[in-house]
Amino acid sequence: EVHLVESGGGLVQPGGSLRLSCAASGFVFSNFPMSWVRQAPGKGLEWVSLVSASGGSTYYADSVKGRFTISRDNSKNTLSLQMNSLRAEDTATYYCAKEYYENSGYSHFDHWGQGALVTVSS
Amino acid sequence: SYVLTQPPSVSVAPGQTARVTCGRHIGGYSVHWYQQRPGQAPILVVYDDDARPSGIPDRFSGSYSGNTATLTIIRVEAGDEADYYCQVWDSSSYQVVFGGGTKLTVL
Numbered sequence: 001e002v003h004l005v006e007s008g009g010g011l012v013q014p015g016g017s018l019r020l021s022c023a024a025s026g027f028v029f030s031n032f033p034m035s036w037v038r039q040a041p042g043k044g045l046e047w048v049s050l051v052s053a054s055g056g057s058t059y060y061a062d063s064v065k066g067r068f069t070i071s072r073d074n075s076k077n078t079l080s081l082q083m084n085s086l087r088a089e090d091t092a093t094y095y096c097a098k099e100y101y102e103n104s105g106y107s108h109f110d111h112w113g114q115g116a117l118v119t120v121s122s
Numbered sequence: 123s124y125v126l127t128q129p130p131s132v133s134v135a136p137g138q139t140a141r142v143t144c145g146r147h148i149g150g151y152s153v154h155w156y157q158q159r160p161g162q163a164p165i166l167v168v169y170d171d172d173a174r175p176s177g178i179p180d181r182f183s184g185s186y187s188g189n190t191a192t193l194t195i196i197r198v199e200a201g202d203e204a205d206y207y208c209q210v211w212d213s214s215s216y217q218v219v220f221g222g223g224t225k226l227t228v229l
Contacts, residue, residue, distance in 0.1 A: 035218065045156075045164065045207050047218035059216045095163055106211045106218075108154035110175065112163040 002026040002111040004096050009116030016086050020116055022079040022096030030054075030074035033099040033106055036081050038092035039115075048094070049081065053103060064090075086120045093117050124151075124212040126221035133227045134198050142224045144191040144208030151210040153191035155184055158223075159204045167206075168193060195226075203228045 008020040020036070036048040049070040050059045058070050069082040079096050094116050097109035127145040134140040144153055153171050156164035166175050168184035171191060183194050195202055208221040 037218075037220075044205075044223040045158075045209075045220045047220060050216075050218065061217065100166070100169060106213075106216075107152065108166065108169050108209060108211070109156075109164075110166050110169075112165075114163050 002098065004098060004111060004113035006094065006096055006113045006116035009094065009118050011119045011121065012086055013122050014087060014120055016120075017082070017084045018086065018118060020081040020083070020094055020096075020118070022113055024077045024079065024096075024098070027098070028102075029072075029077040031102045034072060034079045035097045035099070035109065036070060036079075037095045037097050037109075037112075038090075038118075039095070040089070040092040043092075046092070050106060051079070083118070086118075088120050091118060091120045124210065124215065124217070124219045126208050126210065126219055128206075128208060128221040128224045130222070131225045131227065133229055135229045136198055136200060138198055140195040140198050140202070140226055142193040142195075142206050142208075142226065144193070144221050146189050146191070146210070151212065153184065153186060154209045155193045156207045156209065157202075157204045158207065164207065198226075198228055200228050202226060 003025045005023045012018045033052050035050040051070045055072045067085045071080045096113045098111040100110040155168040157167045158164040167178050167182045171186045172184040181196050185192050205223045207223045
């Protein structure tokens with residue numbers, strides 16, 4: 001059974017940094033692209049970033065480009081999101097999500113974690 | 123950038139049929155649908171326009187015509203009350219795009 005467990009959320013001041021992690025199990029982690037998707041309180045889903053299965057390609061939403069960095073450690077089955085220069089509008093629950101297709105491009109997500117809450121406030 | 127337009131809300135009585143639409147600004151991509159109940163993570167209910175993951179009831183179906191994708195739920199139950207989001211992968215910009223979401227209310 002696929003399990004995705006996020007950690008690292010919390011309260012941070014504007015301009016600060018935070019690193020989220022997602023521990024994956026139940027599938028061959030190194031074969032699947034992974035994404036971060038966030039949801040501000042009371043708002044809709046917003047895709048944040050995607051990393052290819054190998055980690056060699058990364059993509060970002062315009063709203064976080066240059067501030068956030070996605071990475072993965074396939075030896076530890078772990079996905080990460082380094083968030084710098086945080087703003088109040090980055091306040092959200094951050095979900096890690098597994099790509100449906102194995103080693104075959106990017107499409108949609110068949111499994112999601114339960115999310116980690118990030119609050120940016122002074 | 124790619125835009126997916128959803129109605130903010132849809133209401134339906136139990137046992138009736140609910141239809142949630144997703145209008146594409148530009149056509150040609152496969153559409154996927156997620157259900158999100160309050161306080162829970164999203165769940166994939168339809169992918170590639172009209173395919174259904176294992177474990178999803180056959181009351182849920184997807185279709186696409188013209189510039190609009192539609193999620194249809196027949197014989198609606200109280201447990202179907204949730205937010206529904208459509209999503210595409212925009213290969214021209216290498217970005218995942220979500221619609222704004224539709225709140226389904228079961229009267």
